[in-house]
Amino acid sequence: xxxxxxxxxxxxxxxxxxxxxxxxxxxxxxxxxxxxxxxxxxxxxxxxxxxxxxxxxxxxxxxxxxxxxxxxxxxxxxxxxxxxxxxxxxxxxxxxxxxxxxxxxxxxxxxxxxxxxxxxxxxxxxxxxxxxxxxxxxxxxxxxxxxxxxxxxxxxxxxxxxxxxxxxxxxxxxxxxxxxxxxxxxxxxxxxxxxxxxxxxxxxxxxxxxxxxxxxxxxxxxxxxxxxxxxxxxxxxxxxxxxxxxxxxxxxxxxxxxxxxxxxxxxxxxxxxxxxxxxxxxxxxxxxxxxxxxxxxxxxxxxxxxxxxxxxxxxxxxxxxxxxxxxxxxxxxxxxxxx
Numbered sequence: 001x002x003x004x005x006x007x008x009x010x011x012x013x014x015x016x017x018x019x020x021x022x023x024x025x026x027x028x029x030x031x032x033x034x035x036x037x038x039x040x041x042x043x044x045x046x047x048x049x050x051x052x053x054x055x056x057x058x059x060x061x062x063x064x065x066x067x068x069x070x071x072x073x074x075x076x077x078x079x080x081x082x083x084x085x086x087x088x089x090x091x092x093x094x095x096x097x098x099x100x101x102x103x104x105x106x107x108x109x110x111x112x113x114x115x116x117x118x119x120x121x122x123x124x125x126x127x128x129x130x131x132x133x134x135x136x137x138x139x140x141x142x143x144x145x146x147x148x149x150x151x152x153x154x155x156x157x158x159x160x161x162x163x164x165x166x167x168x169x170x171x172x173x174x175x176x177x178x179x180x181x182x183x184x185x186x187x188x189x190x191x192x193x194x195x196x197x198x199x200x201x202x203x204x205x206x207x208x209x210x211x212x213x214x215x216x217x218x219x220x221x222x223x224x225x226x227x228x229x230x231x232x233x234x235x236x237x238x239x240x241x242x243x244x245x246x247x248x249x250x251x252x253x254x255x256x257x258x259x260x261x262x263x264x265x266x267x268x269x270x271x272x273x274x275x276x277x278x279x280x281x282x283x284x285x286x287x288x289x290x291x292x293x294x295x296x297x298x299x300x301x302x303x304x305x306x307x308x309x310x311x312x313x314x315x316x317x318x319x320x321x322x323x324x325x326x327x328x329x330x331x332x333x334x335x336x337x338x339x
Contacts, residue, residue, distance in 0.1 A: 058281035059137035062331050065281070070330040076257045083278050084204075085245040087125030090116045092249060099255075100248045103265050104209040104229070115213045122217050123243040139163050141280035143272050144180055145287035146171050148297040149338035155286050156181040158336075162284065166276055168268045169193035172300055179338075180287065180299065188246070188272050191215045191232040203238045206246040206271060216243060246271065258323055263316035270320045273333070283333040289321060292339055 058065070067074050082089050092100070092112070101109060119125075142162035144150075146169065159165060159181035167173075168188040172195070173180055187197050188204045191212055197203055207213050211228050218225040220243070223234040254266045254274045266274075269288065276283045290296050297303065327333045 058139075060140070060281045063281050064277050064283060064332050070332075072326065073330055073332060077277070078253065078257060079278070081250055081253050081278065083247055083250045083275050084127055085116075085207075085247040086127055087116075087120045089247070090120075090125075096249050096252050099252055101209075103251075106209045106211065109210040110214065112210055112213075115210050118217050119213050119245070122220055123240050123245070127244055138282065139280045140282045140284070141166060141276040142181075142284050142286060143276050143288075144168075144171065145269055145272075145285065145289075146298045146300075147287040147289055147291065147338070148295060148299050148301065149289065149291040150176075150179045150287040150299040151291075151339060153179045153286075153336075153338035155179055155336060155338065159183070159286055164276070164280060166272050168272050170195045171298075176299060186244070188268055188275070190268075191219075191228055192230055193268070194233055194236060196236070197238055199239075200242070201238075202242050202244055203236075204244045204246055204275075206251070206268060207248060208251075208265070213245070216245075246275065250275070259316065259319060262319040264314050267315040267317070267320060270323065273324060273327075277327075277332070285324060285328075285333055285335045287338065288324060288335060289337065292337075 065077070065079055067077075097112065140162045141164045142159045143166045144159060156178045160183040162183075164185045165181065165183045166186045166188065167184050170193055171180075171187075173182050173184065184198060184201045186202045186204050188206055189195070190206045190208055205212065205216055209228070211225065215225045215228065215232060219233060219236045220238070220240050226232065226234045251266060251271065254271055255261065255263075258270070258274055259266055273283070273285065287299065324333065324335060328335045
């Protein structure tokens, strides 16, 4: 709390200083020469103030971004990484672009620059990559996975109490509210896993290939794309200003820093977890891992031994599970294991 009080004092002082300076500068136009406080100094003070506000300590009990708690965490967490693609950060480094191109092995990928230009002519291209994190003192995220361990967990009200509730892929809530909640603020999907969302839900598209970006444009306008490597919805009802794009470079960051090259590329689950760690100050995980009997299945499936989450050649589920377990062990996240 001492650090927070000091920061608040500095901010208060700077606000007062800028106010007084602005007053004297305005007054100088009619009465006093403004020689003692150049206008440039006011601008610099304003910029520094904005920086301080953005980097101020959070007010949570445990803040994810706090460093020097775990060397393991500090080595992996890069606070400068921007989780969302915008018109201002859309240029990919060549090695990132080539890595991203290999994820789904498109035979003839379209020009990425053209695809992004068309994309941001349809959806907002000026979204704050930190989702205006600075405006909230303690932002709490619930990341809701799809594990069968949510059945009869009664986590619903607890999940809904969070500021952000992230879900993924085809996860339903209707009929399961008592266990999984009904609130959703952000839903991570890719074209092949899309489901219709609530009116006020932000769709976060995770693009694994260029056609995924083109599909967003098509699905909200002409409806001409009906097939990627499998059939996909030709039209979606999501409002264009509710569509956010997961940054391809952030996918590579998760793969390099957190998975250290395990698997071919990260699962939507781990992408959701790391995304939330860069957006929120506290992160709680629900619906990850097997149930108490060791079964891996979706909570909406009637067959508990369906094995929906078993390890494949694409994702290394064991390594991803170890990452989340380590994050919980060092008090960066909390994991609720359900039944």
